[in-house]
Amino acid sequence: MRRSPSPYGDSIILKPDEFRQLRDLFVARTGLQFGAEQRFALERRLRERLMVLKLATFADYHQYLRFGSQASVEWDEAIDLLTTNETYFFREDRQLRAFQNEVLPLIEEQTRPRRRLAVWSAGCSTGEEVYTIAMLISQSNLFPRRGSPGDPPPWDVRIYGSDISRRCIAAARRGVYGESSFRSTSLDARRTFFHQRPDGFHVAEPIRQLCHFGQMNLLDEDRSRILGRADAIFCRNVLIYFDARARKTAIEVLYDRLNPGGVLLLGHSESLLNVSTAFELLHLKDDLVYRKPLSARGETQVPDDPT
Ligand SMILES: C[S@@+](CC[C@H](N)C(=O)[O-])C[C@H]1O[C@@H](n2cnc3c(N)ncnc32)[C@H](O)[C@@H]1O
Numbered sequence: 001m002r003r004s005p006s007p008y009g010d011s012i013i014l015k016p017d018e019f020r021q022l023r024d025l026f027v028a029r030t031g032l033q034f035g036a037e038q039r040f041a042l043e044r045r046l047r048e049r050l051m052v053l054k055l056a057t058f059a060d061y062h063q064y065l066r067f068g069s070q071a072s073v074e075w076d077e078a079i080d081l082l083t084t085n086e087t088y089f090f091r092e093d094r095q096l097r098a099f100q101n102e103v104l105p106l107i108e109e110q111t112r113p114r115r116r117l118a119v120w121s122a123g124c125s126t127g128e129e130v131y132t133i134a135m136l137i138s139q140s141n142l143f144p145r146r147g148s149p150g151d152p153p154p155w156d157v158r159i160y161g162s163d164i165s166r167r168c169i170a171a172a173r174r175g176v177y178g179e180s181s182f183r184s185t186s187l188d189a190r191r192t193f194f195h196q197r198p199d200g201f202h203v204a205e206p207i208r209q210l211c212h213f214g215q216m217n218l219l220d221e222d223r224s225r226i227l228g229r230a231d232a233i234f235c236r237n238v239l240i241y242f243d244a245r246a247r248k249t250a251i252e253v254l255y256d257r258l259n260p261g262g263v264l265l266l267g268h269s270e271s272l273l274n275v276s277t278a279f280e281l282l283h284l285k286d287d288l289v290y291r292k293p294l295s296a297r298g299e300t301q302v303p304d305d306p307t
Contacts, residue, residue: 012050014043018058022046025065029075030164031219031246032082045081049074076166083165084241087125089132089177089185092236092268098287099232100136103263107231108141110261116156117142120230122218122254123238124161127172127211128181131203133234134159134210135193160227162216169215175203218250229259236267244275251276260297264290 014022019039027033034042046061053074055061065071065078090096111117119137121130134157137143142155163169178200182190194201216223218238233254239247254264255278264279266272272279272290279290 012043012047012057014039014046014058018062019043021062022058022065025062026078026082027243027246029219030079030082030217031242031250033241033243033246034082042082046078049077049081079165080167083168085125085165085168086237087128088181088183089128090189091129091132091184093184095265095268095287096132096136098284098289099133099265100140102284103232103265103289104137104140104142107261107263110259111155111231117158118228118230119157119159119232119234120227120257121159121161122233122235122250124163124168124172124213124234125165126168126177126181127161127175127213128177129234129236130159130161130172130211130213131175131193131207134207135189137210138207157210159211160230161211161213162218162227164215164217166215169213172213175208175211176200177203218253219246221249221253221256224253224257227257230257230262231259232263232265233258234265236265236270238267239270240267247275255279255292258292260292261294262292264292266290 016039019036019042022042023034043058046058050056050058050061053061053064055064065074068074107117117137119133121133124130137157137159142157161169161172163172176197176199177194182201190201193204193207195204196202216227218224218235235250235254239250242250251272255276258264263282266289278292278296280293282289282291
């Protein structure tokens with residue numbers, strides 16, 4: 001591997017064959033797909049890494065990611081530069097209302113015998129989606145306003161957030177947010193669920209306690225099993241960045257991790273069309289979500305998809 005002779009990083013060009021090599025490496029590992037039109041964006045974003053590592057060419061960087069002694073550390077750096085982490089509290093309000101008013105009562109019914117409910121936000125970025133789900137659940141029947149002595153104990157509710165980006169997961173765990181995270185949050189919700197401090201808005205402790213975070217690649221089928229099964233999975237605005245193969249693998253992972261009767265909520269521009277027929281469609285008043293059939297009890301594998 002050659003070390004860069006020049007301190008001028010902008011002289012390093014991502015050549016078409018190097019672009020293809022890196023693109024193939026990224027899509028195989030992360031699912032993220034980069035079209036030819038993104039070559040210059042990739043060059044711009046990754047150039048600083050070559051300078052830090054003192055590498056002369058993108059071919060060297062490719063080698064470094066594959067065989068370098070610190071490759072796994074470098075992958076974290078590259079992923080932070082290549083992922084789109086845009087998110088905010090109460091994103092896609094209509095879908096969230098459908099979750100609160102229609103999906104939650106349904107899964108509450110299904111999970112009543114065990115009084116335990118798990119929700120997974122896959123690709124949660126900096127955590128706003130996870131805390132939003134916790135806020136919605138905290139206002140539901142699972143958390144009665146005023147308990148009387150004879151009442152059964154509250155439900156065991158866990159909301160898991162995972163993302164491939166280590167930096168995002170660290171921010172999610174911190175739970176402190178600035179203005180841009182609140183572009184669709186009511187004043188009332190802000191007052192109820194946050195404490196304002198000099199460094200930003202801190203998520204209130206009762207909400208934090210419901211939420212757990214971990215770094216995880218959605219395509220890592222073995223690691224996903226550590227999570228256990230969920231009754232609802234949010235995977236919103238993640239699959240749009242994947243190629244077809246990664247989308248299929250991710251959906252298989254999500255299907256496997258759902259309890260029978262559990263619900264999958266995708267982003268509004270995403271669908272399972274041409275990806276999976278294993279789910280059934282659940283038509284809500286104002287939205288459409290996917291459900292793992294109750295008949296999948298005892299099933300160990302995702303049914304074959306004829307498409
Ligand atoms: C645009 S954000 C969506 C955040 C949130 N779900 C929302 O809708 O507001 C997409 C997130 O997916 C994550 N991501 C991309 N590829 C991933 C993968 N293979 N495994 C897990 N997360 C991934 C990115 O790091 C990014 O934080």
